[in-house]
Amino acid sequence: AYCPGKRGIPAMQERDETEKAFAFLENDEYHVVVQTAPAVRVAIGEEFGLPPGEWEEGQLVAALRRLGFDAVFDTNFAADLTIMEEATEFVKRVVYAEKPLPMFTSCCPGWVKFAEYFYPELLSHLSSCKSPQQMLGAVAKTYYAKERGIDPSKIISIAVMPCTAKKFEAQRPEMKAAAEYWHNEEITADVDLVLTVRELARMLKAKNIDLLALPEEDYDPILGEDTGAARIFGVTGGVMEAAVRTAYYFLTGEDPPDTLLEFTPVRGLDDVKEASLNINGATINIAVVNGLANVRNVCEIVMDNPNKWHFIEVMACRGGCISGGGQPRTEVPPTDEIRLARIESLYTSDELSQIRLSYLNEEVRALYEKFLGEPNGELAEELLHTHYVDRGPVA
Ligand code: SF4
Numbered sequence: 001a002y003c004p005g006k007r008g009i010p011a012m013q014e015r016d017e018t019e020k021a022f023a024f025l026e027n028d029e030y031h032v033v034v035q036t037a038p039a040v041r042v043a044i045g046e047e048f049g050l051p052p053g054e055w056e057e058g059q060l061v062a063a064l065r066r067l068g069f070d071a072v073f074d075t076n077f078a079a080d081l082t083i084m085e086e087a088t089e090f091v092k093r094v095v096y097a098e099k100p101l102p103m104f105t106s107c108c109p110g111w112v113k114f115a116e117y118f119y120p121e122l123l124s125h126l127s128s129c130k131s132p133q134q135m136l137g138a139v140a141k142t143y144y145a146k147e148r149g150i151d152p153s154k155i156i157s158i159a160v161m162p163c164t165a166k167k168f169e170a171q172r173p174e175m176k177a178a179a180e181y182w183h184n185e186e187i188t189a190d191v192d193l194v195l196t197v198r199e200l201a202r203m204l205k206a207k208n209i210d211l212l213a214l215p216e217e218d219y220d221p222i223l224g225e226d227t228g229a230a231r232i233f234g235v236t237g238g239v240m241e242a243a244v245r246t247a248y249y250f251l252t253g254e255d256p257p258d259t260l261l262e263f264t265p266v267r268g269l270d271d272v273k274e275a276s277l278n279i280n281g282a283t284i285n286i287a288v289v290n291g292l293a294n295v296r297n298v299c300e301i302v303m304d305n306p307n308k309w310h311f312i313e314v315m316a317c318r319g320g321c322i323s324g325g326g327q328p329r330t331e332v333p334p335t336d337e338i339r340l341a342r343i344e345s346l347y348t349s350d351e352l353s354q355i356r357l358s359y360l361n362e363e364v365r366a367l368y369e370k371f372l373g374e375p376n377g378e379l380a381e382e383l384l385h386t387h388y389v390d391r392g393p394v395a
Contacts, residue, residue, distance in 0.1 A: 021193055034158045036075060039235075042055060061218065075159070076227075078135040078223070079230035080361040081136075084368075087243050089127055091250045099124060101307075102302060102309045103127055103311050106127040111316050130385060139371075140157050141157060142177070143223075143370075159193070162326050163194075167194045169194075177382060244277065270290065
């Protein structure tokens with residue numbers, strides 16, 4: 001079976017990069033920012049003896065400040081941004097047929113790399129949106145640098161991820177949008193370093209920072225606000241559920257009904273989940289692929305019958321990022337009981353959120369008003385979208 005993180009850079013996937021992170025933090029020349037993915041906050045507690053699924057967001061932020069980060073940002077902010085871009089792209093594909101349908105999600109680098117190797121003929125079907133990790137890296141070194149008056153070449157951007165494939169993604173040569181924006185070759189990447197949850201836990205333990213003893217703190221503006229829609233990015237079906245909420249608004253001008261706020265057909269651990277929506281009289285057929293082992297069948301169906309679905313989410317890890325290869329290893333691989341505890345925690349957080357729709361994220365709105373313009377606009381395309389590489393055929 002294909003393992004999303006391994007092909008191409010096996011040594012890097014296993015390498016401990018905590019010393020590199022400490023070196024950045026100890027160098028006063030740098031302004032070091034960090035972002036944390038949705039799935040990190042429901043798993044890091046396990047490294048400190050808590051049961052799976054315990055919500056550790058505020059203490060995670062506090063711990064990162066104790067390590068010396070100059071700003072602590074939320075990848076969830078960029079998940080809302082991704083939804084703005086991806087839902088816009090989807091609507092354009094549906095209404096204007098600008099690019100082919102079905103559209104596949106593109107936020108999982110394990111899936112993207114699989115498609116590049118095994119289904120290059122489907123690459124035009126992948127959304128051109130970068131993942132939230134890469135979007136946040138790009139806006140940290142452009143918008144944030146501008147707003148705060150910081151030399152972008154002195155910003156070091158670190159990501160804490162549940163995922164080993166994210167290390168590969170950050171080093172793709174095309175992930176240098178800030179360097180192109182500033183015409184500055186001193187900026188070598190939008191995300192300089194990716195740490196897994198286990199690596200972060202090792203750093204905290206090395207500095208005797210007890211996560212559980214810390215007070216809860218908030219993420220930093222202007223890249224720190226999130227919505228419930230962003231929180232469920234860490235769950236299989238969550239990206240689809242979040243995208244559908246905003247696509248509904250874009251197509252109708254109205255907030256989605258309650259059935260789309262608890263979109264149960266795409267939830268759970270089934271291998272492939274399907275659903276149909278009726279929006280303004282049009283039927284939208286969607287599918288969610290839970291785990292890379294199930295994606296070949298779906299790709300073959302798409303090749304035979306491209307009209308079966310309009311929108312397909314693929315996450316390489318069973319259960320989504322909550323069981324990524326960089327998560328705590330209480331059990332290897334994680335049991336479904338562990339997966340479901342982490343999943344439940346993210347859904348509960350969404351339900352308890354005051355704002356559950358990405359287009360209502362005030363900081364994301366400010367980003368468009370002050371800097372980007374409109375979703376899928378010229379600057380948004382330059383900073384937040386990418387292209388893919390035909391890496392096939394595979395021997
Ligand atoms: Fe990484 Fe797995 Fe999430 Fe894909 S599903 S982004 S491989 S953790």
